[in-house]
Amino acid sequence: MLAAIHLTELYKQFWPSTVDGVTTGAIYALVALGYTLVYGVLRLINFAHSEVFMLGTVGSLVGAAAVGLGSRDPARTGLALIGTFLVCLVFSMAFSGGAAVILERLAYRPLRKRGASRLAALISAIGASLFLQELFAQTRIHLGPLNVKLLSRNDHFLHNLIKPSKIFTLPQGAIVSVDKVVVVVASVIMMVALDRFVGTSRLGRGIRAVAQDAETATLMGVNIDRVVSLTFLLGGLMAGAAGLLFMVKIQQTRYDVGFILGIKAFTAAVLGGIGNLRGALVGGFALGLIEIYGASVFGAQWLNVVAFVALVVVLMFRPTGLLGEALMKARA
Amino acid sequence: MGHRRHRFSVVMLVGSLALIAAACGKSTSTTNTTGAGGCPSGLTIGFFGALTGNNSPQLGINEANGTQLAISQFNTAHPNCHITYKAFDSQGDPAQAPQLAQNAVGDAKVVAIVGPAFSGESKVADPIFDAGGIPIITASATNPALASNGWTIFHRAVANDDAQAPAIARFVTSKLNAKKVAVVDDASAYGKGLADIVRTQLMTASVSVTSPGSIDKSHNYPSTVNAIKAAGVDAVVYGGYYQEAGPLALQLKTAGVTAAFISGDGSLDKGFVDGATVSGAEGAYLTAPAAYALTAPEDQAFVSAYTAKFSTPPALYSGEAYDATNHFLAAILAGKYTRAAINTYVSTTSYKGLLKTYSYATNGELNGTPVILVHKVVNGMIRLVGPA
Numbered sequence: 001m002l003a004a005i006h007l008t009e010l011y012k013q014f015w016p017s018t019v020d021g022v023t024t025g026a027i028y029a030l031v032a033l034g035y036t037l038v039y040g041v042l043r044l045i046n047f048a049h050s051e052v053f054m055l056g057t058v059g060s061l062v063g064a065a066a067v068g069l070g071s072r073d074p075a076r077t078g079l080a081l082i083g084t085f086l087v088c089l090v091f092s093m094a095f096s097g098g099a100a101v102i103l104e105r106l107a108y109r110p111l112r113k114r115g116a117s118r119l120a121a122l123i124s125a126i127g128a129s130l131f132l133q134e135l136f137a138q139t140r141i142h143l144g145p146l147n148v149k150l151l152s153r154n155d156h157f158l159h160n161l162i163k164p165s166k167i168f169t170l171p172q173g174a175i176v177s178v179d180k181v182v183v184v185v186a187s188v189i190m191m192v193a194l195d196r197f198v199g200t201s202r203l204g205r206g207i208r209a210v211a212q213d214a215e216t217a218t219l220m221g222v223n224i225d226r227v228v229s230l231t232f233l234l235g236g237l238m239a240g241a242a243g244l245l246f247m248v249k250i251q252q253t254r255y256d257v258g259f260i261l262g263i264k265a266f267t268a269a270v271l272g273g274i275g276n277l278r279g280a281l282v283g284g285f286a287l288g289l290i291e292i293y294g295a296s297v298f299g300a301q302w303l304n305v306v307a308f309v310a311l312v313v314v315l316m317f318r319p320t321g322l323l324g325e326a327l328m329k330a331r332a
Numbered sequence: 333m334g335h336r337r338h339r340f341s342v343v344m345l346v347g348s349l350a351l352i353a354a355a356c357g358k359s360t361s362t363t364n365t366t367g368a369g370g371c372p373s374g375l376t377i378g379f380f381g382a383l384t385g386n387n388s389p390q391l392g393i394n395e396a397n398g399t400q401l402a403i404s405q406f407n408t409a410h411p412n413c414h415i416t417y418k419a420f421d422s423q424g425d426p427a428q429a430p431q432l433a434q435n436a437v438g439d440a441k442v443v444a445i446v447g448p449a450f451s452g453e454s455k456v457a458d459p460i461f462d463a464g465g466i467p468i469i470t471a472s473a474t475n476p477a478l479a480s481n482g483w484t485i486f487h488r489a490v491a492n493d494d495a496q497a498p499a500i501a502r503f504v505t506s507k508l509n510a511k512k513v514a515v516v517d518d519a520s521a522y523g524k525g526l527a528d529i530v531r532t533q534l535m536t537a538s539v540s541v542t543s544p545g546s547i548d549k550s551h552n553y554p555s556t557v558n559a560i561k562a563a564g565v566d567a568v569v570y571g572g573y574y575q576e577a578g579p580l581a582l583q584l585k586t587a588g589v590t591a592a593f594i595s596g597d598g599s600l601d602k603g604f605v606d607g608a609t610v611s612g613a614e615g616a617y618l619t620a621p622a623a624y625a626l627t628a629p630e631d632q633a634f635v636s637a638y639t640a641k642f643s644t645p646p647a648l649y650s651g652e653a654y655d656a657t658n659h660f661l662a663a664i665l666a667g668k669y670t671r672a673a674i675n676t677y678v679s680t681t682s683y684k685g686l687l688k689t690y691s692y693a694t695n696g697e698l699n700g701t702p703v704i705l706v707h708k709v710v711n712g713m714i715r716l717v718g719p720a
Contacts, residue, residue: 009559009562012562013555013558013559013561013562016554016558016561016562016587017554017555017558020554020555020557020558021554023554024552024554137384152384153384153385153386153389155575155603155606155607157606157607159609164586172562173561173588175587175588177586249552250551250552250579251579251582251609252551252579252607254386256386257551260548260549260550261550291555292554292555292558295545295555295556295559296555296558296559298545299543299544299545299546300516300544300545300546300547300548300553300555300556300559301519301545301546301547301548302545303548303555304548
């Protein structure tokens with residue numbers, strides 16, 4: 001069936017689409033940072049990053065249970081809400097960051113040490129991705145005191161982390177609610193913090209040095225292993241934050257939750273210019289908006305088609321993505 | 333290098349031996365030894381459907397449990413005739429179904445199948461069952477087209493979507509008085525099939541229909557929600573399964589859409605309420621050619637036996653699967669031990685089960701007037717409203 005084109009729908013849904021596109025785009029951007037960081041340093045596409053994100057969503061479930069937020073409890077308010085949110089954030093980031101570092105140690109470093117081809121690392125990444133998914137689909141952990149039953153193939157819900165109360169309404173009834181603002185603001189804060197860290201700190205300089213020229217960086221006394229670990233850790237922390245924000249907005253997770261989101265985030269990274277931190281930000285928001293505008297014109301089933309056509313068109317004219325991949329080098 | 337090559341060839345050798353062994357295993361397992369004073373030993377009734385995975389497996393679990401209960405009760409009552417239960421977990425995935433169906437056909441002890449549970453997997457698995465001659469009774473694959481393929485092994489223990497979809501359309505127009513309706517589906521054989529008939533029926537009834545497209549498994553549906561909101565509809569009809577219906581209903585409510593939410597048997601599960609939350613699911617209507625809960629006094633023996641065995645009460649289609657299994661077991665009790673004989677028995681002999689009397693037309697559809705029941709979610713509980 002050909003797509004029916006409803007250009008008027010784009011206009012009629014413009015404001016609600018924009019609000020939702022920005023919210024979804026913020027999550028894409030956070031996950032995209034992990035792909036782009038690792039690519040910038042190792043020229044490796046870490047396909048297991050989607051599962052690192054999945055672990056972040058699981059971490060927020062454990063965090064919520066740790067502070068005693070039961071599935072039937074109402075959402076907390078005030079300081080209790082902020083505390084709960086921060087605990088969940090710490091758990092998500094710890095789960096994802098830890099997973100990313102362990103992943104690098106077990107799945108990539110042995111290959112790197114033996115000088116294996118990048119293709120081998122890519123296969124290892126795909127293998128690690130499937131392994132993590134199935135591990136969490138097959139394992140059943142019952143955290144008795146926390147009353148969490150985790151990690152079967154079922155859906156796991158966290159409906160009451162932040163109540164999506166309305167703050168104000170834009171034209172066309174586009175509701176700007178607390179959960180959406182939290183998602184966008186928190187991810188922008190995370191991204192700015194990461195950009196500052198990589199751009200100004202000593203460790204960040206190490207990352208940029210290795211990204212530019214690994215050999216020379218070693219000669220200058222940069223410890224490559226530590227830099228690589230740090231890169232994975234940073235990417236993991238961002239994915240963890242994204243996992244929590246995903247739970248704020250979508251309120252449910254599953255062992256395969258990273259699959260679609262991982263592809264989207266990778267697309268966002270390429271769209272913005274892979275290897276480029278600010279490119280991931282631009283790519284994430286651009287992708288979130290393009291796909292929802294596209295879906296309003298062509299229908300929901302064309303959402304992914306529109307997203308990937310946009311990617312192809314951008315790469316035709318700007319093969320290195322919107323911002324190019326050389327920013328890391330230029331700013332070093 | 334030589335060492336490595338040697339090891340490789342050993343692996344190859346072991347691999348090919350395993351293949352040969354598997355092939356031999358298939359041909360030798362056809363011999364039937366008769367059990368002591370009863371039926372041939374090892375006779376197996378399979379259940380085929382989603383038991384795990386991301387295709388709303390609870391619907392499959394309900395039926396698998398019904399099948400298991402029927403078999404275990406039969407085995408207790410007939411110590412001389414032991415029937416084996418075998419689960420074929422397709423994960424509801426049409427891509428996995430053909431291989432699994434081949435496995436069932438290749439296992440000569442499998443003489444009957446309850447399932448496949450979903451329409452999409454039925455479309456690809458049923459031709460294989462037909463070629464292998466295994467009789468099937470599905471308790472939930474409701475896509476109408478399944479009955480028009482000339483499969484002699486096909487039987488459907490419930491009314492199809494040619495009954496359910498018009499009932500939904502009727503309910504929306506006459507009971508809810510909706511003038512403008514959005515119809516959404518999940519692009520599956522079942523969901524899109526159901527939604528398409530609803531669309532046609534509504535348009536015939538001169539209701540204005542908007543179709544904002546098919547949703548995926550991302551659980552993030554802002555574009556669909558915004559389109560529905562912009563269209564200002566009175567009702568939203570969703571064709572698909574509960575794992576997607578839940579978040580869709582929740583996101584519609586959160587966005588301030590007050591239109592009634594109606595979905596079919598694929599969404600008739602407590603998983604819908606889990607996904608939508610109690611407030612998001614409130615007031616949603618769910619239809620099915622069966623009842624969600626069995627409340628009649630004569631059903632209570634089944635309900636308590638089921639609850640005792642599985643620590644959860646029976647849910648949608650548990651009873652139908654139980655009846656379908658008992659229909660097969662009645663054939664075995666009548667001395668029909670081969671796939672062909674059981675198929676002939678089920679196709680020609682009517683069976684009075686727990687819920688109704690099952691007799692099948694030549695195309696495998698149930699004889700009799702179909703009844704579609706409407707349920708409503710009230711305070712997180714799925715309540716029966718009545719016939720549509």
